[in-house]
Amino acid sequence: MSIRSSRFLRGVVAVLATAFTTATIGVVSATPASAAVNTSPSFLVVYNNNIENWLPASCADDKIWSRLVNYIKGRPLSPDIFTVQQVSNQTQLDTLTRYLSDQLPGTYAGQIAIANPGSMGYTSTCGKLKNQQTNAVIYRSDRFTYEDATRWRSDAPENYNTGTGPCQNLEPTSSSQDRVHNIAIRLHDNIANQDVSVASIHWPTNTWYGEQCAAENIREADEAMTRLGGTLKIVAGDANTGPGTAGWWNDAIGFGYRDPIAERCGTPHCPPEHNTLxxxxxxxxxxxxxNGFNNAGTISTSLTGGAYSDHLAVAAYVNY
Structure with missing residues (x-):
């Protein structure tokens, strides 16, 4: 059942006392990396980013996303979980997990929604940032044991060219849209002895009138979390719409989710420094x-020394 945003905001003040501001996140330092692995059983370090700019190796800007990784090197703790959208394919995910393992404390592995997504219809693999696009969950394999996964496609109106008809799966078209294929996995945290379920989502753009089905898409994401179970549930990704569309954000709160960035702002409609696209x-x-979270932040390009993707990353320490 949807609830009013004002009801959600009653408990915001207590959370804001522990959240840090963008100014206190810190800037990338020229000093050696200071990040360490998180060994606490009480919380997880979680990042999310749509990595549009992580292009195939043949493309000139394929390492621009390293700016974000360089920023993370200067943070106290490396990610336990990193959800990514618009990764190219299994080969690129393997490259990415090796890169994170080489650059950051910890050893990383990942699960992808579709190993070999269909073509987006671009004439170059570098066109529109990349020609193959899907989603993945990356996790520290030195902390977690992979247990299970579930996959599903996001919804758009039945006639996605006109925005009419009931919501249904956006199946592959002449521009594949395998980037709307979501994945959720269940992990066993060997430090906390807890199960955690994590989803990486990407909903259709307004080209396909995806905003109209945002409420259905958050419902399906929550159903995926229910299928997997776990003490802690995290749904992260690119919704391609704001919190005021079709009641989806209120529905998410009604399902029991909390939005660290909104709680930091005191409203789901945050000021411009939290815009992600x-x-x-x-x-x-x-x-x-x-038990909520703290250290929620939006990673601005001023912190990373320049653009690292078309999208800004979000991060938080998430408590069990």
């Missing part, structure tokens, strides 16, 4: 947990 906040990290 141009003038919109469309990338989210949603948490269903009894």
């Amino acid at each position: 141009g003038s919109r906040r469309i990338d989210y990290l949603l948490v269903k947990s009894g």
Whole structure:
């Protein structure tokens, strides 16, 4: 059942006392990397980013995303979980997990929605940032044991060219849209002795009138979390819409999720410094947990020394 945003905000003040501001996140330092692995059984370090700019190796800008990794090197703790959208394929995911393992404390592995996504229809693998696109969950394999996965496609109107008809799976078209194939996995945390379920989502753009099905898409994401179970549930990714569309954000709160960035702002409609794509906040990290989170932040390009993707990353320490 949807609830009013004002009801959600009653408990915001207590959370804001522990959240840090963008100014206190810190800037990338020229000093050696200071990050360490998180050994606490109480919380997980979680990042999310749509990595559009992580291009195939043949493309000139294939390492621009390293700016974000360089920023993370200067943080106290490396990610336990990193959800990514618009990764190219299994080969690129393997390259990415090796890169993270080489650059950061910890050893990383990942699960992908589709190993070999269909073509987006571009004439170059470098066109529109990349020609193959899907989603993945990356995790520290030195902390977690992979247990299970579930996959599903995001919804758009039945006639996605006109925005009419009921919501249904957006099946492959002449521009494959395998980037709307979501994945959720269940991991066993060997430090906390807890199960955690994590989803990486990407919903259709307004080209396919995807905003109209945002409420259905958050419902399906929550159903995936229910299928997997776990003490802690995290749904993160690119919703391609703001929190005020079709009641989806209120529905998420009604399902028991919390939005660290919204709680930091005191409203789901955050000020511009939390926009993740141009003038919109469309990338989210949603948490269903009894103990909340802290250190929530949006990673601005001023912190990374320049653009690292078309999208800004979001991060939080998520408590069990």
